[in-house]
Amino acid sequence: MAASMLIKALRDPACLKQASARDWERLIYEAGASDLTPRVAAQIDAAGLADIVPERAGYHLDLARLLADSQHRAVAVELAALTEALAEHDLPFLLLKGGAYIVGGFAASQGRTLSDIDILVRKEDIPVVEERLEAAGWIYANRDPYDQEYYRRWMHELPPMMHIDRHSALDVHHTVTPPTSAMAVEGARIFERAVFGGPTGHPLIGLPMLADLVLHSAVHLFNDSEFDAGLRDLSDLDLLFRAFSQQDDFWPSLLARAKALGLGSSLAYAVGLCRAYFETPIPAEALDGVMAQAPSRLVRGALSALFTAALNPSEPAGEPWTREPALFALYVRGHALRMPPRLLLPHLVRKARRRARGEEEGEPAPA
Amino acid sequence: MDPLGSLAPGRLSAALAAGALAVEVGPFRARIRSNILALSDHLLKYYADYPLVPPDEMADFQLTLSTPGGLRRWYRRQVRFRYQSYEPFSPLPLDQAKHAFEWGFNWAIGAQATRFLMLHAATVERDGQAIVLPAYSGSGKSTLCAALVHNGWRLLSDEFALISLDGQALYGLGRPISLKNESIAVVRRHFPTAEISEVVSGTRKGTVGLLSPPEGSVLIGKAAVPRWILAPRFEPDATPQALRVERAKMAFYLSGQAFNYHVLGRQGFEALCGLVEACDCLALGYASLEQALALVEEATTLADPVARSAAAAP
Numbered sequence: 001m002a003a004s005m006l007i008k009a010l011r012d013p014a015c016l017k018q019a020s021a022r023d024w025e026r027l028i029y030e031a032g033a034s035d036l037t038p039r040v041a042a043q044i045d046a047a048g049l050a051d052i053v054p055e056r057a058g059y060h061l062d063l064a065r066l067l068a069d070s071q072h073r074a075v076a077v078e079l080a081a082l083t084e085a086l087a088e089h090d091l092p093f094l095l096l097k098g099g100a101y102i103v104g105g106f107a108a109s110q111g112r113t114l115s116d117i118d119i120l121v122r123k124e125d126i127p128v129v130e131e132r133l134e135a136a137g138w139i140y141a142n143r144d145p146y147d148q149e150y151y152r153r154w155m156h157e158l159p160p161m162m163h164i165d166r167h168s169a170l171d172v173h174h175t176v177t178p179p180t181s182a183m184a185v186e187g188a189r190i191f192e193r194a195v196f197g198g199p200t201g202h203p204l205i206g207l208p209m210l211a212d213l214v215l216h217s218a219v220h221l222f223n224d225s226e227f228d229a230g231l232r233d234l235s236d237l238d239l240l241f242r243a244f245s246q247q248d249d250f251w252p253s254l255l256a257r258a259k260a261l262g263l264g265s266s267l268a269y270a271v272g273l274c275r276a277y278f279e280t281p282i283p284a285e286a287l288d289g290v291m292a293q294a295p296s297r298l299v300r301g302a303l304s305a306l307f308t309a310a311l312n313p314s315e316p317a318g319e320p321w322t323r324e325p326a327l328f329a330l331y332v333r334g335h336a337l338r339m340p341p342r343l344l345l346p347h348l349v350r351k352a353r354r355r356a357r358g359e360e361e362g363e364p365a366p367a
Numbered sequence: 368m369d370p371l372g373s374l375a376p377g378r379l380s381a382a383l384a385a386g387a388l389a390v391e392v393g394p395f396r397a398r399i400r401s402n403i404l405a406l407s408d409h410l411l412k413y414y415a416d417y418p419l420v421p422p423d424e425m426a427d428f429q430l431t432l433s434t435p436g437g438l439r440r441w442y443r444r445q446v447r448f449r450y451q452s453y454e455p456f457s458p459l460p461l462d463q464a465k466h467a468f469e470w471g472f473n474w475a476i477g478a479q480a481t482r483f484l485m486l487h488a489a490t491v492e493r494d495g496q497a498i499v500l501p502a503y504s505g506s507g508k509s510t511l512c513a514a515l516v517h518n519g520w521r522l523l524s525d526e527f528a529l530i531s532l533d534g535q536a537l538y539g540l541g542r543p544i545s546l547k548n549e550s551i552a553v554v555r556r557h558f559p560t561a562e563i564s565e566v567v568s569g570t571r572k573g574t575v576g577l578l579s580p581p582e583g584s585v586l587i588g589k590a591a592v593p594r595w596i597l598a599p600r601f602e603p604d605a606t607p608q609a610l611r612v613e614r615a616k617m618a619f620y621l622s623g624q625a626f627n628y629h630v631l632g633r634q635g636f637e638a639l640c641g642l643v644e645a646c647d648c649l650a651l652g653y654a655s656l657e658q659a660l661a662l663v664e665e666a667t668t669l670a671d672p673v674a675r676s677a678a679a680a681p
Contacts, residue, residue, distance in 0.1 A: 025398070025425040032428075033452035056396070056425050059481040063630070070630050 006030035007277055009040055010235060013047040024057040034231040037061065038068035039111030046110075064111070071113050075102045078117050078168055083202050085136035086121070091129055092204040094120040094194050096173065096216060101236065103199050104207045107243035108217075108236035115229075116160065116169035120208075123174040123187055130158065133172070137164045146350070156187075176216045177263075183219065185261050190216075210250060211257035214240050218270035219263055222307070230311045231277075237270050238278040251286035255293070264293025268300065273307060372415030380407040386429070389420035393540040393587050394529065395479060397472065398426035403446060406432055409465045409565075413543045413579065417587075428475055432468055434461065450475040465565050466575055469545060473526050476540070477626045483529040483538065484638035485626040490523035490537055490591075491515045497537045497591035498667065499528045499646070500599055501624045507601035510550040511659050513578050517558045518660060521586040528593075532634050534641020536590035543577040551576045557656055595667055596621070596646045599659065607658035609666055610650045617648040 005027040008015050019027070031037040041061040044050060053061060079095070086093055095103055098114030121129045138161040140148070151159040157173040175187030194206035208216060214237065221233040244250040258267045271290045274280040282290070294300055371390055374382065382388040383406065389398040390410075398420075399410070420426055431449040435458055445458035448471040455474045459467045477485065488501035489512035498520070502508035509525050516522045523529075523539035530537055546554060546563065551574065554561050566576040596617055597609075612620075618639050622628050628635040649666055653659040 021423055021425040028425075028427075029429060029451055054425070056427065060427070063479075063481040066630050066632070066634075070632055073632070 004030055006034065006036060006040070006231070010036070010043060010238075011278055013040075013043045013049055016044070016049060017052055021054060021056075024054055028057055028060045031064075032060075034235075035113055035229050036111070036232050036235060037064035038113055039232075039235060041065050042068075042111035068111050068113055072102055072109075074166075074168065075099055075114070075117065077166070078163075078170075079103060079200070079205075081136065081163070081166075082117075082119065082170075083205060085132050085138075086129060087202045087204040089128075089132055090204065091121065091125050091132060092191075092196070092206070093129075094191065094206045094208055095200065096120055096176070096208065097220065100207045100213060104213075105199060106213070107239040110239060112232075112236070116171050118157075118171045118173060120173045120176065120187060120190060122191060126158070126172075126174055129172060133161060133170070138162065138170055139164050141169070176212075177219055177223070181223070183223070183262055183266070185263070189261065209253075209257075210240075210244055210247075211254040214244070214254060214270075215258055215261065215263045215267060218266040222266045222269045222303075230307075234270075234273055234277060234311065238274045238280045241271075241274060241280050241282065245281070245283065251283060251289070255286065255289040258293055264290075265295045268294035269303065269307065272300070272304060273311070276304075276308070277311070368418035368421060370415060371410060371417050371419055374419070376407060376411060379411065380404060383407055383410075387422065389424075389426040390414060391418045391420055392472075392542065393524075393538055394482070395428075395476060395540075396420050396424075396426040397475065398429040399432075400429060401432040403432055403434060403461075403464050405464050406468060409468065412564075413577070416585075417541075427479065430468070430471055430475060432464060432471075450478065459570070463567055463570055465577070466545075466567060466570060469543065469577065472542070476527060483531065484534070484628065484631060484635050484642070486528040486530065486621055487526065487624045487626065488528040488621075489525045490528045490539070491520035492523055492537070492539070492586050492591040493520045493667075495591055496594040496667075497523060498595045498597055498663070499537070499593055499642075500597055501528070501621055502599055503624075507550070507599055507659070509544055509546055510553055510601070510656065511599050511663075513544050513546065513550070513554045513561070514557060514656050514660055515663065516544070516580045516584045517561065521584050522580045523586055523591060530593065530638055530642055531590070532631075532638045534638045534643075535592065535645060537593050538590055539585070539587040541580065541585040541587045543579055546576045546578055548573045548575075553656060554578065593642055593646055596643065596648045597663060597666055598650045600650065600652050601654070601659070602652060603654055605652040605654045607653045607662060608651075609662050610652070612648045612650050614643040614648055618643045 005019070005023055009027055016027075027040065028037065031040045037060060041064045044053060044061065079099070082093070094100070096118040098112050099117045099119070100106070101108040101112055141160050141162040148159055151157065156175045156178050157171050161170045161172065162168065163170065173187070175185055176190060177183050177185050190208055190212050193209045193212065195209060196206035197203045200206060207213070217233060217237055217240065221230060221237070254267070258264045268290050271282055271287070275282060368391065371379070379388070383399060383401045386398060386400040389396055392414075399406075428451055433447050435445050435447050444461040446461050446464040446467050447458040448454065448456065448467045450471055455471065486499070486501055488499050489508050490500070491498050491512060498515075500508050500511060512522070512525045522541060522544070523537060524542070525544040527540060528537060529540070551563060551566060555563060562579040563576045566574065568574040598612065598617075598620070621639060621643070625635065625639075628639070631638070647666065651659060651662045651666070653662060
């Protein structure tokens, strides 16, 4: 992993002073594959290294800056629309992940792009929220009855919605972890401690408390079935750890919260991999606290190896043979965490057959 | 830089397999990786004049064409396309490898959009002046583009208008023109010397073929000045006519045909305004290729093509 230009550049942009043209090509490739080009651009700017960027690599960084800016503008547009559709009708909600980082101005908003807006609503509000959103132009991108049923039964979110005019994607969560999984958390507990008003511009719109923001990011990264943006999410965590560590009460609050919500194992993976990939400084005491909540050494070792293989950003030719099997193992694990075993196999077989027939949702015909 | 055609076929396929081949196509540099032999034939045939990127310089992106392993190695062999690490479409039958490459290449270019406003449009040039032919799929854009490059116009691109951010310059890519379904027969009928090959039926787009622009009818590496925006519409029973389109209306229409208008924000808006300001904006309705060529000729040579076309209408 040390051979990755992306990881090197994110750790220390100054190393790019020695980069060859082919190194830059690899950096642009790896950064693009992980949705991290805008963040690389931002780190280069922050380090005052804009002058060392070769012309052709600069085009890609310029585009990435434009893309991040346009997405940050789009978040404001979506927030305004959601305010009107929900908060103005006394339906409170929280912004999660990318949307929360950007609106809250947290460290992980730096060069952050996002493919959808994630919000958390109260579980009891779900039927009204659906009605309100549909009235305001959000529709289900996929009306397949099996998928609709699957999301409603096994997931902590509604099936993905899309705005009919803006084509923006929206994920409506009622909690942060699949309700049938071992790490189920009541959405109400996140709501309880959330911070309302302020940067969100409305007293009924909130952001999770800092500890929850971090825990949700970790839970999402280490328990999902897809790893497309895995490295970006890990980099988010790195930036959040670095920034929040400046606050004296952050680590005690995070450790207490992880324990209370039963999310200690995800936190342990987050801390372990951030240190391995980005050399994230973690206070020694905090590290002891994290390890006290970590899974057994054996489980930790096996899963860390899988995550590491899955998070590798290298070019197709340099892709280690372990990547595909690791992704598959994590895909199955992601599903196993939320479904009982007797339903898991039929579900995965069904998905595999659909994919074989080329029916996976939303795939465009070649243009 | 040496042209791709200077490589012996054996060295070309070795370079392709090693990921050591990168080619400059207009403003973009593509590294191409593949172990599929048919692809090196394809590159030699259609890309022989394009410059090779020196080994110590960077390419903008990588296109990888591979054959999936497992059962597919023996049964109904496929080609898998990747742009960078991303797979924009599912594997296709191996006999469509060359089309997979062209489609994927288009997809990759559409994803670039750095220094240009990029529209979905065919673009051709004559005497330094260029026409932009924006259109929805199926409107006859590629057929008309093919006809124009057989009539004294040089090809910039059959898919993309790459417009400088001040709206005053257009850049070319060349590359083969993709023809679909009936347009293959139409072009063959009108231009018996037209070189159309790789005709494959049963693809997702129906029957497809690739047309080589005639010798000397490609312009790359040099900017052209956009002068006309002609939105073509083929309809079997149309009365041939050119209608003037208000500039603001054309700009609005073009914004819907842009790949990166929303990303460029204000710069995109300004490029679009600069472009329509610099151009005569017309909609062309026609029922045959002859009519279309006559309308284009009038639009690009007469001072007031609309008056002429209105007078000619019965």
